[in-house]
Amino acid sequence: MKKNCNTILTVALTLILSLSVLTLLAIFLNQVVFVKNFFSFGNIDCRLDSFFSGLLGSFIAAGLTFVAINSNTDAIKTENQINFRNLFSEEKRWKIHTVLALISRLQKKCEREGKTEGIKVEELKTLLGEEYIKTGGEEKKIYFKEDLENLLKAHEIELWDYMGTLELAEEMIKKDVLDEKLFKTSYEYRLNYLKKSCTVMKQLNDSQTHWKDLISLLNRL
Incomplete structure (x- = not known):
């Protein structure tokens, strides 16, 4: 709805500016009948001043409308960026992010x-919790990259949820309700973490149609 309103306002602004420019051209070319009539009686200098004052007012109004549209669009994008960040504050997504970060680090x-090299189990318990680690199989003293990949597989549903949440950004960027540059600044490292995971990349390769938006987002890097 907001995007439709912005589109309507943009079209209106374009029409205002176009009419103003055409009117100015008409004055100089003396080809519009109502302009001739306008100067045919009364104080010409006064009328001329009034006419150009009106045009100046139109330009100012158009300029203010243009600024308002851009400001409103920027505010929407900023709000969506904040809302998008809040999605990753949920514990299940934060833990998936942590595992991906560790895989990338190794x-x-x-x-x-x-x-x-690997990650000591004590460090993993501190970051993820003992119960979370147990779902990945028998507890080990050291967890290597392959073990962390298995941990991701054990939490496959949460991983898909995490990937799907990132995927939303692609559609939002396409609809111009999320700033691409700002998104990259905030989330590029998360996308790079995905690329380091064999589990994630296999999922993308095996189901390219299903993950087409996420693949498109990764290609923006």
Whole structure:
């Protein structure tokens, strides 16, 4: 509804500006009948001043309308950015994000130093909770990248929910109700975490049609 209103206002603004420009051209070319009649009686200088004052008022009103439209659009995008962030404050999404972040950390360390390292179970319990870890199978002292991938698989429903939430951004950006640049600034690292997970990438490759919006979002990077 808000987007439709913005579109209507934009069209109205364009018409106002177009009519103003055409009227000015008509004055100089002296080709519009009502302009000739306008100057045919009374104090010409006074009439001329009044006419141009009216045109100036139209331009000012059009300018203010343009500013109002842009301000309203920016406010909507900012509000949606805040609402989008709130979606990730839920515990189930925060924990999926944590596992993805750890996978990315181990992957980067392996690529940079050529070492295969893991996460101590005590650290995982602090971050995720003991019950969350148990769902991933038998408890281990050290959790390597493969173990964390298995943990994601054990929480597949929550992972899909997390991916689906990010996917919403693509549709919002397409509809111009979410600022792409601001979104990238805030969420690009989350998308990069997805790329580091074998579990996520396999899901995207196996179900490309289902995850087409998320794939499109990742391609924006």
